[in-house]
Amino acid sequence: MTTHVHSTLLDRLRAGLPDTVLSSDPDVLAGHREDAAPLSPVGVPAALVRAGELGHVRHVLGVAQELGVPVVPQGARTGLSGGANAVDGCVLLSTERMNTIERIDPVEQIAVVRPGVRNADLSRAVRAEGLYYPPDPGSWETSTIGGNVATNAGGMCCVKYGVTADFVRGLEAVLPGGEVVRTGRSTAKGVAGYDLTRLLCGSEGTLAVITEVTLALVPEPETALTAVATFGSVQDAARAVAGVMAAGHRPSLLELLDAPTIRAVNAHRPMGLPEEAAAMLLVQSDRGPLASGDIAAYAKVFGGHGAQEVATADDAAESDMLLEARRLLLPALGDLGSVLVDDVCVPRGRMAELVEGVAALGATSGLVTACSGHAGDGNMHPCVIFDAADPGQVERAREVFAAIMDLGLALGGTITGEHGVGLLKRPWLATELGPVAMRLHREVKRVFDPKGILNPGKVLG
Amino acid sequence: MTTHVHSTLLDRLRAGLPDTVLSSDPDVLAGHREDAAPLSPVGVPAALVRAGELGHVRHVLGVAQELGVPVVPQGARTGLSGGANAVDGCVLLSTERMNTIERIDPVEQIAVVRPGVRNADLSRAVRAEGLYYPPDPGSWETSTIGGNVATNAGGMCCVKYGVTADFVRGLEAVLPGGEVVRTGRSTAKGVAGYDLTRLLCGSEGTLAVITEVTLALVPEPETALTAVATFGSVQDAARAVAGVMAAGHRPSLLELLDAPTIRAVNAHRPMGLPEEAAAMLLVQSDRGPLASGDIAAYAKVFGGHGAQEVATADDAAESDMLLEARRLLLPALGDLGSVLVDDVCVPRGRMAELVEGVAALGATSGLVTACSGHAGDGNMHPCVIFDAADPGQVERAREVFAAIMDLGLALGGTITGEHGVGLLKRPWLATELGPVAMRLHREVKRVFDPKGILNPGKVLG
Structure with a gap:
């Protein structure tokens, strides 16, 4: 962006915004220019607008459209695919202060x-x-x-x-x-x-x-009951998940943690998770008086798929602790190195193949991988751990990350169950959607954003 | 449509379809040219294609696009807003035979x-x-x-x-x-x-x-329990519905029948519904062991809103009978004359105003109205009964039908909760959506159907 365009942009923004809302301070901009995705390109923004009301958003989008300046909307920037990363010369438009x-x-x-x-x-x-x-x-x-x-x-x-x-x-x-x-x-x-x-x-x-x-x-749901089941292999655990659903159940939560994840969580915060297990399932029923019967039914299915032990949480505090352990997955793995989190979602019946494939890719690459996540949905978060200072490891991490998405697609799944496409998964979108749906996407984008100023380069590229 | 275009269309369709799929017999066309909506325009179709496979659908849409001929997709033609009605010169494209x-x-x-x-x-x-x-x-x-x-x-x-x-x-x-x-x-x-x-x-x-x-x-849900509550006024019943939801409940079914509907259903098939009531609510919980507690909780709320009696069905057979009575609403009212069924959905908290308003509109018009429906959603089906052979009544029925939609919008609701816009509600769509959303609708339509051959004149006009 030339200096002239830049100062015109700032002048025009300033004309319709209170001082407290607009910032072009390079330090402030640097602190707001990216979300939580690793290995994603980050541009240099021209301004940050922390909108406090509808009129601020309207003003930014009016000026930006007129000047042809890109706008990148932002929330808390906790996203994992680079969707909120700055593009060069953009206005970062945060709606975090519109919080009533x-x-x-x-x-x-x-x-x-x-x-x-x-x-x-x-x-x-x-x-x-x-x-x-x-x-x-x-x-x-x-x-x-x-x-x-x-x-x-x-x-x-x-x-x-x-x-x-x-x-x-x-x-x-x-x-x-x-x-x-x-x-x-x-x-x-x-x-x-x-x-x-x-x-x-x-x-x-x-x-x-x-x-x-x-x-x-x-x-509000009825009182919930949570249980933990341990397995001798992560494939058994994955098959047990499919078995529970095939038996016509629908738990209120069904998560899988593999051994590398269990060890990382215990190391991050001593949680007493079962380190001898190759995998554990965390399952919950929130149907009050029906919950203990539900848990017994899940336990029976787990037993049929090689569960070593099934233990029910004694009370709400223990249940909360188990959920907290699951939520520590990303920070815990982050203790081991940089983490590239995948987000493939496959049919539940193919999940055992996914976890096997991820392990094989990890072994071949020489990198640590972990494969945990929302197993009840078939939505796993395979993680690749790497040293960001080692270009060889970065390259291999990218390769494994890509191979996991290819594997997810080959198993009839999607490249993203919940994290979004952003920048990180953009190269795979056309493969998943196919040419006709991609054309419709581009044309729908044009209907809403004919000049292409809104979050350009994200999702569709 | 000129004879030349017509024969070209039929020749082109025939070239890619088996004989059993294509019909241009005027009697057959006449039997397939409209859905279940009254008072909606019906055009004269040029052909009926009863597609048996994907290839037939592709062929029809290829030929129609090339020749600029309208295509009207059809299912069982049970719709209530004219969405499946023929437009002049169209191909009726039924997918009813693709039924595996x-x-x-x-x-x-x-x-x-x-x-x-x-x-x-x-x-x-x-x-x-x-x-x-x-x-x-x-x-x-x-x-x-x-x-x-x-x-x-x-x-x-x-x-x-x-x-x-x-x-x-x-x-x-x-x-x-x-x-x-x-x-x-x-x-x-x-x-x-x-x-x-x-x-x-x-x-x-x-x-x-x-x-x-x-x-x-x-x-599959747990065993369901159904109950009936009777009220001295339809407004009380409407307020009782809002009360149940405000108390944090979510029944699996919550229907309201007003007195004209109750009488019509009993006359259509003797069901023993309580004719002395001004309104009845039909409510269900399908939470098995929790259901009787749920019904007791609903009954308590109903009692606080003037319920005269709350009776629980003795068994599944009686419960099925009550649901069947509710399903007879339209055929039963149809015994009284032609029926124009509205489908407004309003915030539950405004439902008492809706039923009052419908009654007032009926009284002013001199026509019989009934106001029953999916009360738990605020989605009522106010019905206007009229003599289709009496042009004055038809005109008044249209006016009441229109006034009910205006009332629904004024109460913060929508013109259609579940029946769709079709032809019947098209004049009100722009009022509900506003000019910006209408423009986006037209442009999205153009993305999918640039020549405007698909169900032209429906929804957007």
Whole structure:
């Protein structure tokens, strides 16, 4: 960007924004230019706007459209695929300060929130009303609802409750140019017109900037019971997951941790996880009086697939500790080196092949791999551990990461179950979607963003 | 259409289709040219193609695109808004014969079906595997999955389980011109690219023709318990519904029948419904051992809103009978005259105002109105009864129908909760969506159907 264009941009932005909202300080920009994805390109932004209200977002998108300047929407930048990374000369448009819960309505069982509300804050606020907002991405303590919607975030709840998009009823969003569009509804049902709400969910900031979200809530679940099962091989554990679902069950949580993950978690924080096991499953039923029967039924299936031991948590505190252990997966593996987290989702019946394949790729590469995740959904997070200072290891880590996505596709799966495409998985998108769907994607993008200013280079490239 | 164009069309269609698939017999065409919507325009079709396989659909959409001939996709033509009505010179493209259940997969808890499979046939087939496909539109015995997806059909299950689109994981569809696109996935999760699956759901045949559907299933629910509560006013019943939800409950079914509906159902088939009541609520919990506690909790709320009596069904047979009574709503009201069925969905907290408003509109018009429906969703089906042979009554019925939609919008609702826009509600769509969303709709339509041959005049006009 030439200096002239740069100063024009800043002048034009300043004309419609309070001083506290706009920053072009290089240190501030440097602190906001990337999300949590490793090995992804990061550009040099021209400005950061921390929007406090709808008018700020409209102003930025009006000026940017007119000047042809790229805009990169940001939430808490906890994303794992580079979707919030700066591109050169862009305006970083954060909606983190638009963080009010506008209302929680028990009659409609909905919440209306601004995009900067943190998932954990919303979850706690609705619990206080006897309601439940299930989506619980690993980042839930810090990530924002706007970011969760933009990436269609998942979590451990999904096996029973679904993903973020399943709870989004309506949106207010701003289009490039500054026009405001309302999509969807606040009512329980509605089929008037095309589902633009769902089109914006998971569009990773490439179609519009979300400024308000109407979320569906469900009644608080009954008391949950959690159990741990240990296995002599990770393939047995994977087959046990398929077996539970084939028996017609639907646990409220079904996670797999393999041995490298178990050891890393214990090393990160002594949790007493069973290090002698090749894999463990964490399973939960939240059906109150039915839960102990559910756990017994799961245990029976696990036993038929070689489970060594099945132990039920004694109380809510022990159950919370087990879930916390699972949430430590990424920081714990991070103690071993840099971590490239994959996010393939395969049919549950193919999961044993996936974990075998990941182990084989790790062995061949000489890098440490771990293969844990949301097994009940077939959505695993194979991790490749590498030394970021060693170019040879970086190269091999990239190769293993890529081979895992190829394997996921070959098994009938997807390259991303919940993390999004961003920059990191862009090269594989066309393979997954095929040429006709890719053409439709490009044309839909053009409908919303004819000048291509919104998060350019992300998702579609 | 000139005779020359007509014969060219038939020749071109014939060249790629077996004789048994193509018909231009005027009597056959006349029998297939409309759906179940009253007072909607019906054109004169040029041909009917009863596709038996993907290739037939591709051929029709290839020829039609080339010749610029409109195509109207059809399922069982049970729709209530004219979406499947012929337009002049069109090819009626029925997928009713593509009716195979390709597979039911208990490990993935999915079914893969062709569009012509009847909802009831799928529902029964998955029950035999211990699984459950919830969407249950009133037409479920005859309507097809393809039609259910195209209209995003609802039913009585929605209050707990959601609508058809909530169960659609992936689609195969044919675009104008004949290209095949696959959207979505068969895995439990996936966020690669835009949600084109959801965009096609509820698009009423205006974007693509659906040729295969991958559906998510859930485990069969526990034993259900059903109860009936009677009220001295329909407003009390409506407030009781809001009260149940506000108390944090989520019944598996929550339907309201007003006095005109109760009387019509009893007259249609003696069901012993309580004729002395101004309204009744039908409520169900399908949580097995929790159900009796649930029903007691609902009864307590109902009592606080003036319920006269709350009676629990003695057994499954009595429960089925009550649900059957509810399903007779439309045929029963049809005994009284022609019926214009509205489908507004309002916030539950505004439902009492809706039922009051409908009664007032009926009284002013001098026509019989009834106001029953999926109260748990705020999705009511106000019905206007009229004599189709009396032009004055037809005119007044149209006015009341229109005024009910205006009222629904004024109460913060939508013009259609589950029936779709079709032809019947087209004039109100722009009011509900607003100019920005309407422009996006038109442009999205153009992406999929640049020549405007698919179901022209429907939804967007």
